[in-house]
Structure formats: C-alpha cells, structure tokens
Amino acid sequence: MPRRIRLVLIALAVVVGLQPVAAVQASPPPQASVAAGSTDTRAADESATAVARARVATEVLLDSYDEQKAWFPSSWWNSAVALQIIGDYMERTGDRSYLDVLDHSFETNKGPFPAGERSTDEIYGNFTSRAIDDAGWWALNWVTAYDLTGDQKYLDMAGTIADFMHGFWDPSTCGGGIWWNEERTYKNAVTNGQWIRLTAELHNRIPGDTAWLSRSREAWDWYAASGLINSDGLVNDGLTDACANNGDTVWSYNQGLGIGAALELYRATGDAELLAAARRLADAALGSDALTTEGVLTESCDPLGRTCDDNQKQFKGIFMRYLTELADTTGDARYAQFVDRQAATIWANDRDSAERLGLRWSGVGTAASPNVFDWRTQASALSALIADVPQDAPSRxxxxxxxxxxxxxxxxxxxxxxxxxxxxxxxxxxxxxxxxxxxxxxxxxxxxxxxxxxxxxxxxxxxxxxxxxxxxxxxxxxxxxxxxxxxxxxxxxxxxxxxxxxxxxxxxASTIDFDAGSTQELAWLWDAGGSGLSHVGSRFADGTSHFVYRFPFPAEATSAEATLTIDNQYVVQVGPDGESWTTVLTEDEPIRDSSNKADHTLDLTPHLGPDKAVYIQVTDAFPEDGWGGGVYHVAAEFGTS
CATH class of the missing domain: 2.60.40.10 (Immunoglobulins)
Structure with missing residues (x-):
C-alpha cells in the first residue's frame, strides 16, 4: 500500500532544501564502537529509538489522511483529535514536517457543511455544530496549532469556538456546567473537562486576560463538586436528570480530561491543590481495574468478546496525552514508568506487519475477537509512543x-x-x-x-x-x-x-479470497485512498476518497474475473496499471440503506496488464452526499489457455 501522503510531504521538504541522500553504496561502513555499560549512551540510544518509532507511527497515521477533505475519513471530532496528536508529535520531537497538514485542515474545514458532509450533523462554520463536545475537540486542536506556529488565526479560532461553547453554560440546571448538545439533554464529563482545559489554555495565552480565567475557575469548582468524580476517584460519564453521578462507564478519556483540566488551571493559578487534584485522578486511574489490566491501559470495551466503536477507539490516546503532561510537570517516576510500559507493550505486541498500531495495547486477539487496526487505533496508540519521547528530545x-x-x-x-x-x-x-x-x-x-x-x-x-x-x-x-x-x-x-x-x-498466494477490513485484505489493498471501514464490515469510499485493489496474476494467466460484494453508491473501475481506468459497474440510484447489496462478477480479461496485474478501483457515484460504495468481500480467479 503506497504511502502517498507521506511521499508528497517528503517532496515538499526537498523543495525547501532537504538533502535526502548524497550517495548509495554497496560497501558497508565501519562498525560503531560504543562503550559497554554506558548508562548515558544507552539512555540516549533508547531516546533516539523512541523518536524513530513515533515518527514511523505518525507517517502510518498520515497514510489515512484525505487531502481533498483535509481530514481523516468519516469522523469529524476524531479527526480533530488525530490532528492534535500530529501536533503533539511535532511539539515533542521538534520535527515540523506536517505544519502544512494542520493549515490545510484549518483552511479547508473552517466553513459550513451540510449534514452528512463532515458529520451526521450540520457544521455551522468555525468547527461548531449541535454537538458541543465536537467543537471542543477542534478548539483544543487549534490551541496546539497556535503553540506550534504562533499564528494568531489558530488562537482566534479557539476563542471563537469557546465563545460558542460558553453559550451552553447553564447554572439553572445542576448549578452550572456546559450542556453536551444543543438540545440541552445531558451534562457530562467530556464537555466540561474540555471547557475547563480550553478556558485555562486561552487565559494562559492571552496577555492580560481575566474573563477566561474566571470562567475556568468557576467551571472547575462546579466540576469538582458536581459528583462526576466518584468515591474511587474515577470520572463517570455524566449526571442524571436529578444532577447525581449516573454511574455510567468510566472511560479513560474522561479521566484524562480531568487530569488535563486541573493541570492547565494549575499553570494559570499556581494553586497547589489543583496539581494535587490532577495527581489524585491519575493515581486512581493507574490503580484501578476499571482502566488498567496488568499495568496496561485498557478500556472497558477492549476485552475479548467486546467491541469498541469508532469513538471509543481513540479514548486511551486522550488519557495518555494528559498523563504525559502530568509526568512532565511532576517528574514522578510512577507516571514515567507507566508511560514506558504502554509504549513498550504497544511496540512489542500491538503492531502488525504494516506498522499499524491496534486497539488492544496488550496485543491480545483471537479469530472470533481479533485485534482491530485502523487510523483511529493508530492515533490513540501513537499518543503513547509520543509520551515515551523525553521532553528534551534527542537531535539524533x-x-x-x-x-x-x-x-x-x-x-x-x-x-x-x-x-x-x-x-x-x-x-x-x-x-x-x-x-x-x-x-x-x-x-x-x-x-x-x-x-x-x-x-x-x-x-x-x-x-x-x-x-x-x-x-x-x-x-x-x-x-x-x-x-x-x-x-x-x-x-x-x-x-x-x-x-x-x-x-x-x-x-x-495462489488464490484471492478475503473480507474487507480483515488482515488478509491488507496484502491486496494497493491504495487505501482515504477510504474507511464501516461498522457493518465494509470498506467504503465517500466523496472524493477511493480505494484500489491490485491482483498480480501469474505470467501464464490469459483470463481473469473477480466477484465483489458491494452496496450503496458505487463506481467500480478496472485498469492494467493503476492509472488508466475503464468503468465497469455503476449504481445509478442514490441508495443509502444497503438495499442493493449484491455480488457482482467482473470480467478482468480485457484489463490484464503487460505484467498480468489488474487494478480495481472503487469510488463514490454521488460524491456530494456521503454514501459511497462499500465492498464487503472480494474473490478473484484466473485461467490459462
């Protein structure tokens, strides 16, 4: 699967003076000599390796970035978090290769979008919608972009989003707190953790501010007294209509946002009790079976036999982002050791042959309950690898x-x-x-x-x-x-x-037979092209995204055919080289409910290339409405004369 996004960025770097190579030679260099037993040298080498691993994982994440829509496929708030993680990588390592990705995402997506274009909800503009927490993730991302670049437009956008969120602060219900949605149906931990963090971040970056600091203090006082934090020091999901802790699932990202909120407000005020509160939340998480299993961060949906949805796949990375800040601030060895443990187990156990990082950081999986690998799990686990890079990142x-x-x-x-x-x-x-x-x-x-x-x-x-x-x-x-x-x-x-x-x-391989999204598919997926995986088991291409399978039939092949199980709004094209295409299958109706799901057999014989390879590309027949074709299963065979 070609890493096209990464190669584009490399080309840009060369234009501005990057000298990638002066020579490639066949002879080996002298062997390096390192003093045995040198603790400093060993630590430096481990730090350099941590940078390298984070760089590779970032490149793999960017393979899924859709340049046309300037996001990660089919996930609005998840894209904001993934972009912030890329910003975290640049901030931590000093590598500024992907600033243009952040800027492209900002400029492309700052306007309004109809429902179904970027989210199931309408996007009003300035990254806001009826989902208040979605807006909060974008605001936090743009603060990170501001920290990286100093460009005022990012901080201004974060302030604009914060103004929008402030309209949903409501002391008439539960004494305060931000509503989760425009309909004002729920007060929950994620939206209020974001709000405290964001308002404190704005104060810490706006000279002479008092308004944002006042709001942040008020929000923290409400949050700490609201009952969201239970008697075990863990953050439940939200409040009941009667304004009591609802006892819903303890998710790692809520715990992480609590840590991050207290920590940023501590930076604003110097109040030692806020730092102590951040530590209590972290200690509760690290000592709880609800969030860790044998020292490895584990979501309640992670265990075998359970399934995490596309939102839950990114929760652990958010926790790691803020735990890393706490480790940096306190210098507490317990937090550093926990970070090291997560990075080590991910790299050793939760990485496939394509350098993708999975859902279960322990790496556990079975045929009935396989580990899941996609860009969301990549982004989440990448946060742990970034955390393992020391604050003073090595230059080598x-x-x-x-x-x-x-x-x-x-x-x-x-x-x-x-x-x-x-x-x-x-x-x-x-x-x-x-x-x-x-x-x-x-x-x-x-x-x-x-x-x-x-x-x-x-x-x-x-x-x-x-x-x-x-x-x-x-x-x-x-x-x-x-x-x-x-x-x-x-x-x-x-x-x-x-x-x-x-x-x-x-x-x-002598045969071709695989399900979309399976480990077997990866070998045949020549270009993911911004495509996504649905919860019903299909690979789909919405809008301007696409995906391409390559079948390198043997030299004696004189005929070939493929059968695709496909639904919704598809265009299927076939070609001999991955560049020239002939349309062989099209859905003419704007079907959105999979009612046209069926097997279609394609004659590949006219498209056998000089090397006997055939490429099959799937795109969206109605790119404006976001219901592109989804492939579930592919089988192909060849014949000889």
Whole structure:
C-alpha cells in the first residue's frame, strides 16, 4: 500500500532544501564502537529509538489522511483529535514536517457543511455544530496549532469556538456546567473537562486576560463538586436528570480530561491543590481495574468478546496525552514508568506487519475477537509512543520504513517469482551533520534480495526534519514456495549506537479470497485512498476518497474475473496499471440503506496488464452526499489457455 501522503510531504521538504541522500553504496561502513555499560549512551540510544518509532507511527497515521477533505475519513471530532496528536508529535520531537497538514485542515474545514458532509450533523462554520463536545475537540486542536506556529488565526479560532461553547453554560440546571448538545439533554464529563482545559489554555495565552480565567475557575469548582468524580476517584460519564453521578462507564478519556483540566488551571493559578487534584485522578486511574489490566491501559470495551466503536477507539490516546503532561510537570517516576510500559507493550505486541498500531495495547486477539487496526487505533496508540519521547528530545535519530509494507506474489508453477519494494531511511542529527547508515536486509532461507547490504549518506537540514533516502530492493522468490506470509527484515545502523529494524511481509498466494477490513485484505489493498471501514464490515469510499485493489496474476494467466460484494453508491473501475481506468459497474440510484447489496462478477480479461496485474478501483457515484460504495468481500480467479 503506497504511502502517498507521506511521499508528497517528503517532496515538499526537498523543495525547501532537504538533502535526502548524497550517495548509495554497496560497501558497508565501519562498525560503531560504543562503550559497554554506558548508562548515558544507552539512555540516549533508547531516546533516539523512541523518536524513530513515533515518527514511523505518525507517517502510518498520515497514510489515512484525505487531502481533498483535509481530514481523516468519516469522523469529524476524531479527526480533530488525530490532528492534535500530529501536533503533539511535532511539539515533542521538534520535527515540523506536517505544519502544512494542520493549515490545510484549518483552511479547508473552517466553513459550513451540510449534514452528512463532515458529520451526521450540520457544521455551522468555525468547527461548531449541535454537538458541543465536537467543537471542543477542534478548539483544543487549534490551541496546539497556535503553540506550534504562533499564528494568531489558530488562537482566534479557539476563542471563537469557546465563545460558542460558553453559550451552553447553564447554572439553572445542576448549578452550572456546559450542556453536551444543543438540545440541552445531558451534562457530562467530556464537555466540561474540555471547557475547563480550553478556558485555562486561552487565559494562559492571552496577555492580560481575566474573563477566561474566571470562567475556568468557576467551571472547575462546579466540576469538582458536581459528583462526576466518584468515591474511587474515577470520572463517570455524566449526571442524571436529578444532577447525581449516573454511574455510567468510566472511560479513560474522561479521566484524562480531568487530569488535563486541573493541570492547565494549575499553570494559570499556581494553586497547589489543583496539581494535587490532577495527581489524585491519575493515581486512581493507574490503580484501578476499571482502566488498567496488568499495568496496561485498557478500556472497558477492549476485552475479548467486546467491541469498541469508532469513538471509543481513540479514548486511551486522550488519557495518555494528559498523563504525559502530568509526568512532565511532576517528574514522578510512577507516571514515567507507566508511560514506558504502554509504549513498550504497544511496540512489542500491538503492531502488525504494516506498522499499524491496534486497539488492544496488550496485543491480545483471537479469530472470533481479533485485534482491530485502523487510523483511529493508530492515533490513540501513537499518543503513547509520543509520551515515551523525553521532553528534551534527542537531535539524533534513525528509522526505516518499507513501501509497500505488504507485497503479493502469485507464482507460476515451477518458476521463480520476483517482487519489488523500497526501503526508506530517515535520519536527524545535530545541525547539518551527515548521517552514514548501513542497511542490511535478510529474507527467508533460499530467497535472494538485491542489494542485501548498502550504505546511505543523509544530510538533515538541521531544523528537526529528517533527511530521507530510498533504496529499491529486488526480491526473488524460489520456485514452488508454498502459499503463506514470508517476512523480509531490514536493519539500519549508524554510529554511534543508532539502530532500527523494520519489516515487510511478502504474501505468496495462489488464490484471492478475503473480507474487507480483515488482515488478509491488507496484502491486496494497493491504495487505501482515504477510504474507511464501516461498522457493518465494509470498506467504503465517500466523496472524493477511493480505494484500489491490485491482483498480480501469474505470467501464464490469459483470463481473469473477480466477484465483489458491494452496496450503496458505487463506481467500480478496472485498469492494467493503476492509472488508466475503464468503468465497469455503476449504481445509478442514490441508495443509502444497503438495499442493493449484491455480488457482482467482473470480467478482468480485457484489463490484464503487460505484467498480468489488474487494478480495481472503487469510488463514490454521488460524491456530494456521503454514501459511497462499500465492498464487503472480494474473490478473484484466473485461467490459462
């Protein structure tokens, strides 16, 4: 699956002076020499690795960014949180590569949108809607953008959203608090945690302010006395109509917002009791079975047999954002150790062969209850990786990624097969000091990789952005290799002490048969194109998004066909090269209820390319209304004459 968003951003960086590579050589560099047992050196190497992991995870998240709509597919408030996490990455590491993503999202989405275009609700403009908490997430994101850039427009927008939210502060019910929605049906923890945090942030950034500080103090006093925090120090979801704690689920993001609200107001006032309150909320979370399992942050919907919806997938990352701030502020080793534990288990257990990060940070999953991987789970887990980067982030780092991360070979009987992938090496260093990296590749026994070893010299621009180099790899698969997944491992090293390992999976397959959203789909998904996964098990393309499957049939194939289970408003196109397309299937009616869900068989024979590959693209037949085609299942086969 090509990382098109990331490659566009790399190209922009080159234009402004990034020198990605001066040479790629076949000979290895001298081995690095690091003093054994050096604690300082070991800590520096671990910090550099933390930066590299966060960078790679950020790049994977951006693979799902829809450049046309300037958001992450089909999730309005979730997009705000994901963008803030990208801002957190830049703030933590010093890498400013993605400022244009934040600005593009701001300029594209600041206007009004009809219901169904960005949210099921109408967007009034200035990132506001009937869902008051949705507006709050956007406001918090724009404060982060202001902190990164100093651009006043972001802070002004946060203030505009806060003015809108203030209209829903209502002391006539429960003595105060912000309503959750325009209909004024519910006072809950998330909206009020946001409100305290946002008003304190505005005060801390507006010279001479008193109004926002007064509102923040009032809101905290109400929040602390409201009953939202139960006797165990955990934050329940909201209040009853009688203004009592409703006992609803303790979600990690509510706990995190409580920590973040108290902490930001502490920064505004210096009131030690606020810092103590933030610590009590954190301690309650870390000591509770409701939010942790064997030291790993766990949502109540995470365990096997349960399902987290698209909102809940992002809750843990919000908690980690604010716990990180508390760890930074207090220097408390317990919080730092908890952060380290989350990052370590995610990287070791919750990462698939495409470097995607999943829902269950412990990595647990079964066939009946698999771990889930999508951009929302990526954004959430990324917060834990960012948290693991020290406040004083190292200037040196080294990482590597593969493109595509999944390769498919459909071999001819008795013949060797070939595959092509690229290794991209990225490095930062002090100033413009060159980084000389050794790249080594290993594959299964009997396979050939060319080159198996090479050198790259990278010259970072000295401003925190990484320099990058791409190395093409040609892989030969032996004849009669059984169907299965085969790893290719790449290790890059640079002196002194930098090392990073990545991988690509080569799928050898004689048949094509998979469900959308499954782990099997990933091998065939050539371009996700801003598409999303629905809760009913389809991959869908709304508006200007699309997705493309690639089927590399063997050399002897003379005919081929594919059967797609598809519904709603689809256009299906087929082509031989991923660039030229012939429309073969279209839904002419604006169907939104899946009533046209059916199997459709496509003749792929006229579209077999010179290399016998065929590409199938799905787009939206009615892009203006947000109900694009959804594919549930795909099967394909070929014939020989």
């Amino acid at each position: 780092s080294l990482s590597a990624t593969m493109s595509p991360t999944q390769l498919v070979v459909m071999p001819s009987p008795g013949a060797t097969s070939s595959a092509r992938t690229d290794v991209e090496v990225a490095a930062t260093s002090e100033g413009r000091r060159p980084v000389r990296a050794d790249v080594r590749v290993s594959g299964p026994r009997g396979w050939t990789v060319d080159p198996a070893r090479s050198r790259v010299r990278l010259v970072p621009p000295g401003d925190g952005r990484p320099a990058r180099a791409s190395i093409p790899l040609d892989v030969t698969v032996p004849a009669n290799t059984p169907d299965g997944s085969y790893p290719l491992t790449v290790t890059v090293t640079a002196r002194p002490g930098l090392s990073y390992t990545t991988r690509v999976t080569i799928q050898v």
